[in-house]
Amino acid sequence: MITITAATGQYGRLVIDELLKRGVPASGIVAAVRDPAKVTDLAERGVQVREADYDRPETLVSAFTGTTTLLLIPGAVFGQRYPQMRRAIAAAAEACVGLVAYAGFVNTDTSTLRLGEEHKQTEQELRSSGLPNVMLRNGAYTEMYTTTLGPALEQGAIIGSFGDGKISAATRADLAAAAAAVLTSDDQTGKVYELGGTAFTMSDLAAEVSRQTGKPITYQDLPVDQYAKILAGAGLPDAFADLLADTSLAATRGDWYTDSTDLPQLIGRPSTPLATAVADALKAGPAPTLDPRS
Template sequence: MITVTAASGNLGRLVVEDLLQRGVPAGQIVAAVRNPAKAADLADRGVQVREADYTRPETLAAAFAGTDKLLLISSSEVGQRQAQHKNVVQAAVDAGVAQIAYTSALNADTSGTKLAEEHRITEALIRESGLPYVFLRNGWYIENNTENLATAFQFGTIAGSAGDGRISGATRADLAAAAAAVLTTDGHDGNVYELGGTPFTMTEFAAEVAAQSGKPVAYQNLPADAYTQMLLGAGLPAPLAALLVDSDLGISRGELFTTSTDLERLIGRSSTPLTDAVATAVKTA
């Protein structure tokens, strides 16, 4: 039995789809979700849909019953992850899960970003639990950038504080495929995979958007304070603005870059090129 948490989210759904495409019987897949109604379509296809709220341990015990391999997709609630993930890890121990795979962050053990800190704490929790584990240190989702192209087209710029830092970005689909590969094959216990695609800078990303769309788009690098004020002026909550700026500064320091080929080895092909990812996004922007 393979259980995927946050299975109604963007990454979780892709993992479930990949498992099905790999021939895993629907009845042997558990989609563990906070709101089962949002996964009704998966239930219609025979996938077991179980309620699993990271903040309510009593739901986790039932959700993980009979689980052999568990994919813990990290919580999206920044600042709350430590407590939520602790609940999941304890429930996995209680359920006798044979392996836990965790979607961590690229270079989590060395990165100085605030995002990496929470992932580093979760990795320690998992190691201390005694459970056989696999850490899937996911690189920056290319979609973090491509999902905001409407704003780029409106103003003709993509702003940030990433400087000339190289980003080993990857699509969610590629990272989901890597997770599915780990969940359906053996020999991964204790492994830490740094999962990044072909690197690019934000200047190169903006140039690709301009080339694919035929619209003038350029990257504008800003000092951290100026970028923060811009985000606040756009209506972003202060904690989120601070997190985005902090992540960009991490990029400028090279903390979202890797030379690892783990992603390509796990998915058995080259990662999706930036050109393809941008082309797809431009069509729907």
């Protein structure tokens, strides 16, 4: 039995899709979610749906019972992730889960990201638990940059505090395919995968958008405090704006870059090119999202 937590999110759903493509029977997959009503479509496809609320530990053991392999996807609320993951790990141990795969951030060991601290804590908690484990250190989602292009197209500029930092982003579909490959493979205990696609800078992104739209788009680099103020001015809470600005600045410190080839090796192909991701986003139209982990 393969159990996927947080399966209402975009990444979790894509992992389930990839498992089904790989021939895993729907009845052998559990979508462990806080609100089962949100995944009735998965139930209709034959996937088992179980309630699993990170903030209600009593739901977790029953959700994980019978699980041979568990994909633990952290929640979206900064500051709550580690306490939630600690409860989930304890429940996995009580349910005698065979293997726990944790979906964290790339470069967890060395990352200076404020968002990354809870991933460091969770990895340590998982290792200390004695549970067999494998780490899936996901790079940034390409969609975080390609589906928020509306303001850039209006103003002729992408803004941020990325500097010339390289971002080894990958699409959610790429990362979900890698997760499914790991979840359906033997001998994964103790492995650590740094999962990143072909790296690009924000200037590269601006140039690609300009090429595809025919509009002059540039990248405008800003001091991090100024960028945070702009985000706050767009309606984000100050604390969240500061957090996102720090996530941007982290690119200048190399936190979002990896030269690992783990991703293409797992999925058996190169990661989705930036040009393809931009074309898909432009075709679909702007769909802003500020949740970096959904």
